[in-house]
Amino acid sequence: MALRWSRIAPQLALTPALAVTAVAFVGSIGWTIYLSFTRSRRLPEYTIDWSEWGRQYQRLFNDAAWGISLRNLIVLGLGSALAIVFGFILAAMIEREKRGESFFRTVFLYPLAVSLIVTGAAWRWMFNPELGIENVLHQMGLTFVNFSWLASAETAMWGIILASVWQSSGFYMALMLAGLKSINSEIWSAAKLDGVPIWRLYVEIIIPMMKFTFITCAILLSLGVIKAYDVIVAMTLGGPGQSTYVPAYFTIQALSASGNLGYASAAAVMMLVITAIVFLPLVLLTAWQQRRRAEAVR
Amino acid sequence: MSDLTIAQKAVGGEIAVRSAPYFPRRRKRITGRSIAILVFLTICALFFAIPLYVVVVTSFKSMAQIREGAMFALPGPWTIEAWDYAWNRACSGINCNGLKVGFWNSVAILIPSLILSISLSMVTGYALALWNVRWAGTFLFLLFICAFVPFQIIMFPLISMTSTLKVYGSVWGVAIVHAVLAMPVLVLIFRNYYKDIPQEIMSAAIMDSGSFWRIFVEIILPMSGNILIVILILQITSIWNDYLIGVTFGGFNGQPMTVNLANLITISTGTVAYNQNMAAALLTAIPPLVIYFLVGKLFVQGITAGAIKG
Numbered sequence: 002m003a004l005r006w007s008r009i010a011p012q013l014a015l016t017p018a019l020a021v022t023a024v025a026f027v028g029s030i031g032w033t034i035y036l037s038f039t040r041s042r043r044l045p046e047y048t049i050d051w052s053e054w055g056r057q058y059q060r061l062f063n064d065a066a067w068g069i070s071l072r073n074l075i076v077l078g079l080g081s082a083l084a085i086v087f088g089f090i091l092a093a094m095i096e097r098e099k100r101g102e103s104f105f106r107t108v109f110l111y112p113l114a115v116s117l118i119v120t121g122a123a124w125r126w127m128f129n130p131e132l133g134i135e136n137v138l139h140q141m142g143l144t145f146v147n148f149s150w151l152a153s154a155e156t157a158m159w160g161i162i163l164a165s166v167w168q169s170s171g172f173y174m175a176l177m178l179a180g181l182k183s184i185n186s187e188i189w190s191a192a193k194l195d196g197v198p199i200w201r202l203y204v205e206i207i208i209p210m211m212k213f214t215f216i217t218c219a220i221l222l223s224l225g226v227i228k229a230y231d232v233i234v235a236m237t238l239g240g241p242g243q244s245t246y247v248p249a250y251f252t253i254q255a256l257s258a259s260g261n262l263g264y265a266s267a268a269a270v271m272m273l274v275i276t277a278i279v280f281l282p283l284v285l286l287t288a289w290q291q292r293r294r295a296e297a298v299r
Numbered sequence: 300m301s302d303l304t305i306a307q308k309a310v311g312g313e314i315a316v317r318s319a320p321y322f323p324r325r326r327k328r329i330t331g332r333s334i335a336i337l338v339f340l341t342i343c344a345l346f347f348a349i350p351l352y353v354v355v356v357t358s359f360k361s362m363a364q365i366r367e368g369a370m371f372a373l374p375g376p377w378t379i380e381a382w383d384y385a386w387n388r389a390c391s392g393i394n395c396n397g398l399k400v401g402f403w404n405s406v407a408i409l410i411p412s413l414i415l416s417i418s419l420s421m422v423t424g425y426a427l428a429l430w431n432v433r434w435a436g437t438f439l440f441l442l443f444i445c446a447f448v449p450f451q452i453i454m455f456p457l458i459s460m461t462s463t464l465k466v467y468g469s470v471w472g473v474a475i476v477h478a479v480l481a482m483p484v485l486v487l488i489f490r491n492y493y494k495d496i497p498q499e500i501m502s503a504a505i506m507d508s509g510s511f512w513r514i515f516v517e518i519i520l521p522m523s524g525n526i527l528i529v530i531l532i533l534q535i536t537s538i539w540n541d542y543l544i545g546v547t548f549g550g551f552n553g554q555p556m557t558v559n560l561a562n563l564i565t566i567s568t569g570t571v572a573y574n575q576n577m578a579a580a581l582l583t584a585i586p587p588l589v590i591y592f593l594v595g596k597l598f599v600q601g602i603t604a605g606a607i608k609g
Contacts, residue, residue, distance in 0.1 A: 010511035011430035018423040018486060019438065025479045026445040029456035036455065045459075091343060098336040107595060108344045111351075113602065114591035115584045116540035118557045122564045122580040123350040126357065126573055127370075136368045167347065175599050228449060231542045231557075238565055252451040253543075262455060269451040280447050 030273070037266035045262055057267035066243045067268065070251040073158055074275075077247060078226045080162030085218045087166065088173025093203065095174075096181045106178075110171035117168065121235020124164040125151065128236075154244035157237055161245060164232060169225070173218050180214035181207070216286055223279040227272060248272050358382060358578035365573055381574035385582060389575060390566075391559040392551070398563075398579050401556035407470040408477065408545070408555055409538050415478035416485055417530060423482075424489025425519055429501050430511065439490065445483040450543060461548060468550025476548050477538050485530060488604050492526045493519065532594060533601030536587045556583045 038054045039046050050056075061067050091109055095102050112120060127133050130149035138146045150160035184207065192202045208215070230249040237245045239254065246254075252272060256265035357365065358381055359374040387397040394400065427435050457476055458467060466472040496519075504514045545555035560583045564576050591598050 008431075011426040011432050014422050014426045014511065015432055015438070017419055018482060021419075021479055021482055022438075022441060022445060024460070025453060025457065026448060026483075027441070029453035029460075030448065032456040033452050033454075045455075091340070094336050094340055098333050098340070100333070100337065101340070105340050105344060107592075108347050110595070110599065111588065111591055112347060114536060114587045114598065116542065116557050116560075116587070118540075118542050118561050118564075119580045119584045120350075122560065122576060123354045125564060126577060127350060127353060129573070132365060132368050132573070133370060137370050140368065167350065171347070172602065176603065179603075224447060234542065234561055235564065249449070249451060253454075253547075256455065257547075265451075266455065269449070269454070272449045273452045276447055276449055280444075 033266045033269055036263055037270045039263050041262040041266070043260040043262065057263045058271075060264065061267050061271065066246050067248075067251060069243055070246040070248045073245060073247050074226065076158050077162060077165070077229060078223060080159070081165050081169065081222055081226055082219070083162070084166045084170045085173045085215070085222060087170045088175075088218070089177045089215075091170065091174045092177035092181055093207075095178060106171075106175070109174050112168045113172050115168075117231035118235045120164055120168045121232050124160065124167070125236050128152075128160050151237055152241065154241045157241060157245045161232055161236055164236060165229070168232075169222075173222075176214060176218055177211070180211045184210060213286075213290065216282075220279060220283045220286075224276065227276055227279070248275065354577045354580055357574055358581055360574050362572060362574060381572070381578040382582070384572070385563075385575045385579040389559070389563055389579060391554065391562040394551075398556055398559050398582055401554055401559035402582070404470055404549070404553055405539060405555040405557075408473045408553070409535065411471070412474035412477040412481075412538055413531070413534055415474065416481045416534060417527070419478065420482050420485035421489050421523070422515065423486045425493050425515055426511070427486070428490045428493035429496065429519075439487070442483040442486055446487065450480065454547060458547065467548060468553060470549070470553040472548040472550075473545055473553055473555065476544050477541070480544070481534060481537075485534075488530065489526065492523075496522065528594075529597050529601045529604060532590060532597050533604065536590060536598070536601075539587055 035047075035049075036045060037057055038049045040050065040056070091105075095105055128149055128151045129136075130152050133149065135146065135148035138148060147156070150156035150163075188202075188206060192199075192206075228249055229247055230253065233239060233245055233247060233250045239246050239250055248268065248271065252265050252268040255261050255268055259265075353370060356372070356374055357370075359377045359379065361374075361376070361378055361380065364372075364375045385397060386399050388395055389397045391398075391401065426432055427439060457479075461467040461472045461476065466475060500518065501514070504518055509517070539555075540557065541555070542557040542561060545553075546558045546561070549555060549558060560579050563579050
């Protein structure tokens with residue numbers, strides 16, 4: 002390429018972004034990792050006692066609240082996966098029955114435009130033990146129903162999962178709908194000619210064809226679950242007790258409520274490790290997809 | 300419907316064999332299966348719509364009516380008392396000046412961080428996509444990784460840096476942190492958009508003795524209309540809806556509206572005024588909802604493009 006003119010200008014234009022990346026991301030991550038080896042309390046301390054550098058991590062793994070956080074992370078991840086299933090069902094139905102497509106899309110997607118704090122506020126009110134949905138159901142004579150999920154430690158996570166699914170299903174529906182629309186429409190008439198039942202068509206052909214969309218959804222969902230914080234604040238503040246703690250909430254509590262910087266840093270590093278575990282397949286997937294595309298071109 | 304698309308393909312010459320005189324059938328009568336699907340979709344639509352309905356009716360009720368416990372009933376007398384209270388007098392911490400404080404804070408955060416983040420990432424994306432710069436590949440990969448980093452791992456260093464810069468605890472601190480955190484994703488989006496600009500255009504522009512900045516202003520900017528609107532919508536909604544950055548960097552004077560709302564709904568002392576809470580929730584939700592209902596399609600494009608950001 003003969004890009005000879007003003008070689009300096011483009012390089013200079015990159016400087017601010019490079020500086021931001023170097024300082025706010027790379028440098029800051031290094032800083033936090035370093036802090037996680039120190040005994041910093043409210044203020045940072047920069048001496049590392051090498052005989053027990055892993056002290057904060059040791060404490061972390063013995064902390065019951067961190068154990069609860071990790072378990073809730075998995076519960077939330079598995080529960081929120083319903084949003085992908087639900088999103089796929091909605092997308093498939095909309096795709097089969099074209100009537101009212103834009104109406105249903107609009108209704109299914111609007112929760113995504115709203116802050117998770119608002120979502121939490123709305124669901125917190127619906128789960129209200131005295132005046133919420135439970136009360137309405139009891140008035141109707143269904144006194145055996147328990148719908149004040151947020152009030153007890155066993156069910157509080159289910160309330161958060163329900164609100165998350167409500168908020169995000171529309172997003173997965175939109176991704177799935179895009180995937181479904183890219184499938185060649187001749188498959189449908191071919192299946193009709195062969196007399197293949199619809200459900201077998203979906204299970205054996207459509208879903209395998211859409212595996213990239215599904216994997217993308219799963220990774221986006223996992224990353225979203227690791228970041229889940231707002232919805233916890235709005236619905237339960239980690240309670241009752243510590244039953245709805247998740248790593249993101251645990252880390253910020255350790256920093257702002259307990260003022261324990263070294264400990265919070267160790268928890269943040271663990272969050273980074275969890276993200277990396279989810280992130281690695283994404284990199285591999287992108288590489289794989291690119292190679293396939295390159296092969297297709299050839 | 301699928302028959303019709305096949306017919307169109309046939310006309311297009313793909314299966315030209317049976318394309319001769321083809322009359323599309325009249326619209327089929329509605330079948331049992333269609334009805335079942337529509338009923339199912341309507342039930343799902345109710346599931347999505349009910350929380351909004353409940354929030355709206357609750358916000359127009361008086362507390363006396365709410366205590367009767369009929370959550371789904373329409374407001375007896377409609378009253379905007381709760382809205383008035385939420386906007387003008389609701390307490391967030393020790394300040395009792397209502398959500399209007401947070402609203403104007405949110406606006407004051409939104410505007411500088413939009414300008415900062417979009418201008419920075421636009422120029423960077425342009426330089427990375429269309430110019431030979433050193434280490435472009437490495438830098439892109441680094442940005443890709445940064446886009447996924449959880450906020451908690453850079454939270455304390457950012458607090459520390461913003462305090463050194465004397466912007467911690469103000470709307471400026473929140474705005475700058477928003478711009479920093481959005482930068483990686485936005486650069487990647489802009490770069491992907493610009494790299495499809497044909498090399499010939501760039502070569503011609505360079506031949507025409509166009510400098511880096513002249514080409515940017517005269518050629519690239521006028522071509523960026525679509526992507527700018529998508530990014531603008533993505534950024535407005537995500538900054539407006541943010542809670543974590545606002546609560547961390549806003550201090551007492553720079554709290555955005557979501558922080559006020561969270562303080563209001565999680566308050567544990569005294570009697571809880573649910574109608575005010577719901578009015579406050581709606582007030583916070585109205586700006587992004589208006590954008591969504593006006594330009595829904597662009598909104599969807601934006602969130603899919605920035606999906607990794609969420």
